[in-house]
Structures are given as structure tokens and as C-alpha cells.
Amino acid sequence: MNKPLSTDLIQKMDAYWRAANYLSVGQIYLFDNPLLRRPLKIEHVKPRLLGHWGTTPGLNFIYVHLNRVIKKHDLDVIYVTGPGHGGPGLVANTYLEGTYSEVYPEISQDEVGMKKLFTQFSFPGGIPSHVAAETPGSINEGGELGYCLSHAYGAAFDNPDLLVTCVVGDGEAETAPLATSWHSNKFLNPVHDGAVLPILHLNGYKIAGPTVLARIPRDELESLFRGYGYTPHFVEGDDPMEMHQLMAATLDTVIASIRDIQRDARANGFKQRPLWPMIILRSPKGWTGPKEVDGKRTEGTYRSHQVPMGDMSHPGHVKILEEWLESYRPRELFDESGRLRPELADLAPRGARRMGANPHANGGLLLADLTLPDFRDYAVTIPKPGSVIAEATRIQGELIRDVVKLNPETFRVFSPDETASNRWGAVFEVTNRCSTAEIVPGDDHVAPDGRVMEVLSEHQCEGWLEGYLLTGRHGFFSCYEAFIHIIDSMFNQHAKWLDVASHVPWRRPIASLNYLLSSHVWRQDHNGFSHQDPGFIDHVMSKKAEVIRVYLPPDANSLLSVTDHCLRSRNYVNVIVAGKQPSPQWLDMDAAIAHCTRGLGIWEWASSDDGGEPDVVMACAGDVPTMETLAAVELLRQHFPTLKIRVVNVVDLMTLQSQSQHPHGISDEEFDALFTRDKPIIFAYHGYPILIHRLTYRRTNHHNLHVHGFKEEGTTTTPFDMVVLNELDRFHLARAVLDRVPGLGPGVATFQKFIEGKLSDHKRHIRQHGEDMPEIRNWKWGVNEG
Missing domain, CATH: 3.40.50.970 (Thiamin diphosphate (ThDP)-binding fold, Pyr/PP domains)
Incomplete structure (x- = not known):
């Protein structure tokens, strides 16, 4: 030897x-x-x-x-x-x-x-x-x-x-x-x-x-x-x-x-x-x-x-x-x-050669800000709300592409074989999938120096990204919403690390752990029940307020604003839930920035309370719930022109909590000003309804809060049928208003019959044609359904 x-x-x-x-x-x-x-x-x-x-x-x-x-x-x-x-x-x-x-x-x-x-x-x-x-x-x-x-x-x-x-x-x-x-x-x-x-x-x-x-x-x-x-x-x-x-x-x-x-x-x-x-x-x-x-x-x-x-x-x-x-x-x-x-x-x-003192093990010492393009340059032009159709995460992917390009040594994208599926295909214009294994003719954008880290293991992607962040770099993890649950425990450990590290004086802040959850519950109709689970949000929201952030941008421009904010943040876990399918776009860029900065707000253009006291508040969080809420509002306004409706959209879930529970929480006075102290609130939410109740149980008007969300009803079906199965669709939302707002007059019975007829027509149509009714597929805000 x-x-x-x-x-x-x-x-x-x-x-x-x-x-x-x-x-x-x-x-x-x-x-x-x-x-x-x-x-x-x-x-x-x-x-x-x-x-x-x-x-x-x-x-x-x-x-x-x-x-x-x-x-x-x-x-x-x-x-x-x-x-x-x-x-x-x-x-x-x-x-x-x-x-x-x-x-x-x-x-x-x-x-x-x-x-x-x-x-x-x-x-x-x-x-x-x-x-x-x-x-x-x-x-x-x-x-x-x-x-x-x-x-x-x-x-x-x-x-x-x-x-x-x-x-x-x-x-x-x-x-x-x-x-x-x-x-x-x-x-x-x-x-x-x-x-x-x-x-x-x-x-x-x-x-x-x-x-x-x-x-x-x-x-x-x-x-x-x-x-x-x-x-x-x-x-x-x-x-x-x-x-x-x-x-x-x-x-x-x-x-x-x-x-x-x-x-x-x-x-x-x-x-x-x-x-x-x-x-x-x-x-x-x-x-x-x-x-x-x-x-x-x-x-x-x-x-x-x-x-x-x-x-x-x-x-x-x-x-x-x-x-x-x-x-x-x-x-x-x-x-x-x-x-x-x-x-x-x-x-x-x-000195720094000691393993205990190595700066890579205290990554904030080495962290440099990303060079970020101006997210406003990717804005979707919106002449009026709902007039344009776009794929939100595809637009976001163009921003991510240029972040990769501008930061060739400090930013990587991680995903379990879903980068293209989640509409981030633009990144392949400037980089490739990384692999130092054998590459054969016909492989799509695969190279040893690629900066897209794909392997069909959420654990591996999460672990790589955590190691990358902890040693002073930046990244983004895109994943199907249902399968991000695979790394629940890894998220737990990282969130706990961030919580403890924030109280250790010599630890320097690191870049936030950023998730995009797409291919979400409401548009997993083709994959079915196995792919339908929005519960990661609930898991994340159980962690300390100092660490976690959850965003539900309703369209592409708000998604761009939120993404820029998350990329600049430190010591957080940021969860963004956004759809990849073609969807109506609601806010121009200036409005989106203002809305995301507040975290929630009244959409006056969709409301009919004229700044006064409403009869009902229609609240929504998430892209599909927002669309269904607006469709319900349009139905109600058509059939009950005197009904005073206030539409409140929520981007930042933490705003619903009180200020004592989360730094993003709004005051009781602000909450009451938005949601009223005594009027019914019909809340269309992306995930499990119980979370909204958890976040708002201390609020004055919580007893009037009625949340529609995912009720664990799913299958392989049409997009609209998914919301119908869970009573998150426009017809159930509109009926919920009828059930809780008194004094709407003799038109209520007629409208109830109208709703039942539409739900019956829907069920018959999808079973006969395999797709949603044209009036659903082609619906646009501001165009009467008749």
C-alpha cells in the first residue's frame, strides 16, 4: 500500500x-x-x-x-x-x-x-x-x-x-x-x-x-x-x-x-x-x-x-x-x-479555505443581482378587457428566455421534462437541455452546455435548484401543479432552512426559490383525475409568513409583473400558479402592475356598484376562476340590471390574512372596504375552498363568505365540464348569488330555469360532441350570450 x-x-x-x-x-x-x-x-x-x-x-x-x-x-x-x-x-x-x-x-x-x-x-x-x-x-x-x-x-x-x-x-x-x-x-x-x-x-x-x-x-x-x-x-x-x-x-x-x-x-x-x-x-x-x-x-x-x-x-x-x-x-x-x-x-x-468559512456555503456572500430585462417590453397589448386571447406562460417564457441569455453563468431553469409543455419553449432559442450523456441525431435542443436542467424527477430538480440557490445563484422551477406535491417534504426543509437562516446574523440572504405551477387543475381535462390537484398551495401556506408567498395572476401581464418581482426577491419561497392555455387577457400593463402591487383590488370596469355599496361581492383568485366569475357577472347584469355587483380580484393570497398574520395582509378596515361588512361574498378560488376560509376567518364578514373551488371532482372531460363538476362555473356562481341576495324580484325563478337549462344543454352537448358548447368556447367579455 x-x-x-x-x-x-x-x-x-x-x-x-x-x-x-x-x-x-x-x-x-x-x-x-x-x-x-x-x-x-x-x-x-x-x-x-x-x-x-x-x-x-x-x-x-x-x-x-x-x-x-x-x-x-x-x-x-x-x-x-x-x-x-x-x-x-x-x-x-x-x-x-x-x-x-x-x-x-x-x-x-x-x-x-x-x-x-x-x-x-x-x-x-x-x-x-x-x-x-x-x-x-x-x-x-x-x-x-x-x-x-x-x-x-x-x-x-x-x-x-x-x-x-x-x-x-x-x-x-x-x-x-x-x-x-x-x-x-x-x-x-x-x-x-x-x-x-x-x-x-x-x-x-x-x-x-x-x-x-x-x-x-x-x-x-x-x-x-x-x-x-x-x-x-x-x-x-x-x-x-x-x-x-x-x-x-x-x-x-x-x-x-x-x-x-x-x-x-x-x-x-x-x-x-x-x-x-x-x-x-x-x-x-x-x-x-x-x-x-x-x-x-x-x-x-x-x-x-x-x-x-x-x-x-x-x-x-x-x-x-x-x-x-x-x-x-x-x-x-x-x-x-x-x-x-x-x-x-x-x-x-x-481563512476562506476552511470548509466552515467557505463563502460558497454562505451563498448570499457571493450572490449578485440578476441582469433583468424590462418585463414591460413583453406586455400583451389589450385595447379593452377580454378582447385579446393569449397563453400567459408562453409570454412569461419569453421573459425567462432573456433572463437566461443575460445571465449565462448565474441562472438556470429546472423542470421535470416539462419546459416546453409549460410553454417556456422560447428558452430553447438561446440555450438547450443540459446533458453530458450520449446525444444522438434527432434529439431536440440537447447539448452539454445547456442551461435547461430537465430530468424526470421532481426530487432531482428541486435538489439541484436548492443547491444552486444556496451557493449564491438564481433559478426557476416549472412543474405540473399536481406533481409538485412529490417534493412537499423537500420544500418543507428548504422553507425551514430559510426561516432559521434569516435569524442567523452571519447568514446572508439568498435568491428566492421560485416555482411556476402550470398545467393546472382546471386545464388537466385531457389527463384526468390523476393530474388534478391544487393542494400544494395549502401545503405552502402552512409555513411561516416570513418565508412564503403565493401568487395567482389572472393573465399574462400580471404574470410578467409577478415574475419580475419574484426574480428580484430574497429568502422567500414564491409559488406562482398560472395557466398555459389560450385565455382572455384582462389588464393592460400599467393596470397589471398597479393591481399586482396592491395584491388585490376592485375591478371597476367589471363592477356595477358605481363606487357605492354593492348588493354582492364577486371575488376571484386564479385565471379560470376569474374568467368564470366575469362570465357569471355578465349573466347577472344581463338578467338583473339593477343588481349592484362588485368584482374583487386577488393576485396575492396573503393579502387576505390580517396584518398580524402576514406582512402582505391588509388591515381590517381595508378588507371591509373591499368586501363589505355585511354583504354576501361569492368567492371563486383556484384551489380547495377551505384555504380561503382559513385565511379570512378573523374578518368581520367571514360568515357571509361562500367559496367555490376544487371539490375533488375530476375526470377526463372538457375544460368547462371540469368547472361544472366542481360548481365553479358561471352558472353555479350566478345561482349562488340568487340564493344569497334577497329582493331580486320575479325574475329569479325564470333565471333559475335558464341556469338549469344551460347546465342540461352543456351535459348533453359534451356527451354528443366531445367538446364544450360554442357559446362557452367562444365566450368573450362584453358580448351578450342571449
Whole structure:
């Protein structure tokens, strides 16, 4: 075996590793006596033991070895960890290198600071047990497994000098998002992207059971990763000195391979997808921990997954802990003041080369504003409301095209094979779909340098985009509305990250996570019930107001205004829901900007209350609900000319909440001025009706609010039949007004019969002809239906 480490260096590296392990165990267990200057007693141990030990020594082992190659080659490296609760290790290493004390000066590099370091871990008022936004050097939340490798590749895109080391736990490797993310190497271009070094950490067990990849034969495991397109390098064993030499030799080989790949591609251009190296590290779970506890083997088993001795009142457990901590020989590691000895501290890189201090792991430090075209230049000319038909997201796609063009290194589009389907085809005028895999004649806009990231995995797209944003760039994710639910949990984690990061003073704001949800519930008539689900909005709206924004622009010009706003925003999750089908356009650009700025407002041109008190408020949010509301208003105005109707359109859902609940919320006085204090409100809403009630339950007139929306009625049918099935159509909306506005006179019965006749005609027509009635298909605002 090649032995690149001198006797002196290997001893120092092993000591540094022991120091990280000591600090990791201390965080899990110790409340006091951090340097064991006194015999350990039960009162020195935390009353509640939280944290995970099993994966931590392996993470510490990798960290010290990365420090060596960073210093040797002056590398720019960030450290992404998938093993969810390996937090003690990352905190320990950033403390040893000095970063932790720089961002948290109260956690000083001495005995007093060490005690605070230990006490804060998994402790009220402290930090979580997993890698989180509070952890320097981290770009992802470690509380949920599955996303680390997608995040790592997202961080590497357009970062040519960055090496992203990503540790994948063998438990995490069993998750669906992670299993897919191995294929990210088919999208990494060595000419202009950085490199990702995956390290599969096999320690054999999850919480209680064995892991899949740790239990397949080595040749099968090697074949698996060669099949994925990697060159695997194995580092296996449990003897520390042998493992140090093997890991050092392997990293030297791997770094040389990465540099050769990049050097060749950057000198000679991209030729074919390279076989990127990866490392498979097999080490005991709970390495260097207690061999046995209470007569049961612990190191190398699932028993070391979390806390090897959970009940410290058990006879002998304090003694086991003391012997465990003393096995790291802390007096060799820390001086009398509690500071890491200088000869060991010298092993860490300096300044921004420290992985905890790398600016890529605090992406707001590197974030630059996008160069944005003027969205007004894409405006649809609208002589009068409803007179023009356009596809809103196609217009938006022209704006996105030019954002791509103007920001060739800091903006990418992500979509699960739906960029063209969602009408963003214009982007292919300036770029292509990215692929470094084989490209054959007949492929449509596919190239190694493409900036459209398409793979049929919402998980992968989300993870890539999050990694891209977290390291200081910008992007947009377009998706079918029904299937964005696939990444519900990933959205959860990112929203929580943004919430926590906004309260961490040294974290800088990053670009917002922007979603376009199109191919939405009301125009998934051809795909049917499986594609009909607007519930992602409800999921998003459950998160903190400081983080989330939801927009339902009714037409193309309002969509352009909202898109520009979202691209300029920071630290939000912006959800835009917009249709891609030809639809009436309502607002000219000036009106659209004013309307979107307010977030909601009265459409006086569609109202008949003449600025006075209305008999009924017809409210709407969403493109199809807006059209059906206006069609209902026209019917009512035709049959009941004296009925005073107010039309209120809502773009920004958060405006419906009170100001105490959301910063976009309007005051009670404003709400009452728009919706009245006592008149019926018929609200046509894009999604599930209950959300509108949730947002408005504190308002004065909530008892008069009647919401029509998606009632989980769907099938393969015509567009208009979809709204009829859910009673969101013009006829049901108009009838709802008749049911709630008294004193409309003898014409009510006649109009009721008219509505029933129209609904009957509709049902008969679609079953006979397979399409909606001409008067529905050809309806335009301002033209009487007769």
C-alpha cells in the first residue's frame, strides 16, 4: 500500500481526528467538566442525552483528510453531509478550525468556550442535533435524508473551481431522491462546472436494521457504481493508522483524477462524459466508541447509532463514558487553557479555505443581482378587457428566455421534462437541455452546455435548484401543479432552512426559490383525475409568513409583473400558479402592475356598484376562476340590471390574512372596504375552498363568505365540464348569488330555469360532441350570450 503520510503527519492527523471525536462525544454527553480535570460524575452529564454518535467518527475522519488535501493543493472545497444527525462532527470540526468561534464569539476556543459548545448542543436555547443553518459550512438541513447529493451537484453547476465533497450515508442511500441523484453526473460539464466527490459511507446499519448497500457483495457494489458512471475507490477497515494511509492515498488519486478530467476538458473542449471518481468508505458504526455496553457489542452495530449509553443512571455507565472520553487522550490534544495545541491547529486550512468559512456555503456572500430585462417590453397589448386571447406562460417564457441569455453563468431553469409543455419553449432559442450523456441525431435542443436542467424527477430538480440557490445563484422551477406535491417534504426543509437562516446574523440572504405551477387543475381535462390537484398551495401556506408567498395572476401581464418581482426577491419561497392555455387577457400593463402591487383590488370596469355599496361581492383568485366569475357577472347584469355587483380580484393570497398574520395582509378596515361588512361574498378560488376560509376567518364578514373551488371532482372531460363538476362555473356562481341576495324580484325563478337549462344543454352537448358548447368556447367579455 502506498503510504503518503509521514510518521509525524499521520500522528498529528490522528490526534486531530481524536480531538474532533472527543468534542463530538462531549457535545452529546457533557454538561460540565469539559476537559475531565476532575473524575467524571453523574452531575457532569446532561439530563437528556440527544444526538447521534454512529456516523460521526466517519464524518470526522473524512474532514481531517480533506483538510490535508485542501492545504496541499490550495483547493476550494465545501463539505455536504447526508448522514442526518452527524451534527456533532461538523460542529466539532468548525470549532477546531476556528470558524465556529468567529461566528459565535461566545463559544471561545478555551475551556469556558468548550463547556458552552457542549452545553448548547441539543439543549434548550441551543442548536439542533443535526447539521442545520446554524452550522458554519453547511448548505443543507440534515434533519431529513435524501437530498445531499442533489444539493452537491446543484452547488457545483457553474462553479468551475469548486470541489463539493458529499458524504452519503448508507441509510440515506436507500431513499428515492438519493437513489436518483447518482445520475447527476450525466449533467456535470467539466468545462464550466465544478466537481462533486461522492463518498458513500458504509457503516452497516440504520437505526435498528442493516443497510442495503452494506450487505451486497463488493463486486456487486462496484458494478453498481460503475454502472452509474463512476470510478469507485474503496477505503475499508477499522485500524486507524492503516485507514489514514489508505484514505490519504485514495484522496491523492481522486484529486489527481478530477484535475486531469477538468484540465483536458478546459484545454480541448468537452468530448464525452468522464468517469468521475467516487469513494466507498467502509468503517465501523460508532468507530472508536465503546466496544461493549452492558455485555452487548456496540461498536460496529446498530447500538451505536444514537447514544450508546442512554441511561446514565445505570451502574457503570458513567465509568464507560469516562473511559471512552479518556481514550482520546484529551491532555495531548488541548493545552491548559483548553485550546487545541498549535501543532494540531496548523493542520487546518486558513481563512476562506476552511470548509466552515467557505463563502460558497454562505451563498448570499457571493450572490449578485440578476441582469433583468424590462418585463414591460413583453406586455400583451389589450385595447379593452377580454378582447385579446393569449397563453400567459408562453409570454412569461419569453421573459425567462432573456433572463437566461443575460445571465449565462448565474441562472438556470429546472423542470421535470416539462419546459416546453409549460410553454417556456422560447428558452430553447438561446440555450438547450443540459446533458453530458450520449446525444444522438434527432434529439431536440440537447447539448452539454445547456442551461435547461430537465430530468424526470421532481426530487432531482428541486435538489439541484436548492443547491444552486444556496451557493449564491438564481433559478426557476416549472412543474405540473399536481406533481409538485412529490417534493412537499423537500420544500418543507428548504422553507425551514430559510426561516432559521434569516435569524442567523452571519447568514446572508439568498435568491428566492421560485416555482411556476402550470398545467393546472382546471386545464388537466385531457389527463384526468390523476393530474388534478391544487393542494400544494395549502401545503405552502402552512409555513411561516416570513418565508412564503403565493401568487395567482389572472393573465399574462400580471404574470410578467409577478415574475419580475419574484426574480428580484430574497429568502422567500414564491409559488406562482398560472395557466398555459389560450385565455382572455384582462389588464393592460400599467393596470397589471398597479393591481399586482396592491395584491388585490376592485375591478371597476367589471363592477356595477358605481363606487357605492354593492348588493354582492364577486371575488376571484386564479385565471379560470376569474374568467368564470366575469362570465357569471355578465349573466347577472344581463338578467338583473339593477343588481349592484362588485368584482374583487386577488393576485396575492396573503393579502387576505390580517396584518398580524402576514406582512402582505391588509388591515381590517381595508378588507371591509373591499368586501363589505355585511354583504354576501361569492368567492371563486383556484384551489380547495377551505384555504380561503382559513385565511379570512378573523374578518368581520367571514360568515357571509361562500367559496367555490376544487371539490375533488375530476375526470377526463372538457375544460368547462371540469368547472361544472366542481360548481365553479358561471352558472353555479350566478345561482349562488340568487340564493344569497334577497329582493331580486320575479325574475329569479325564470333565471333559475335558464341556469338549469344551460347546465342540461352543456351535459348533453359534451356527451354528443366531445367538446364544450360554442357559446362557452367562444365566450368573450362584453358580448351578450342571449
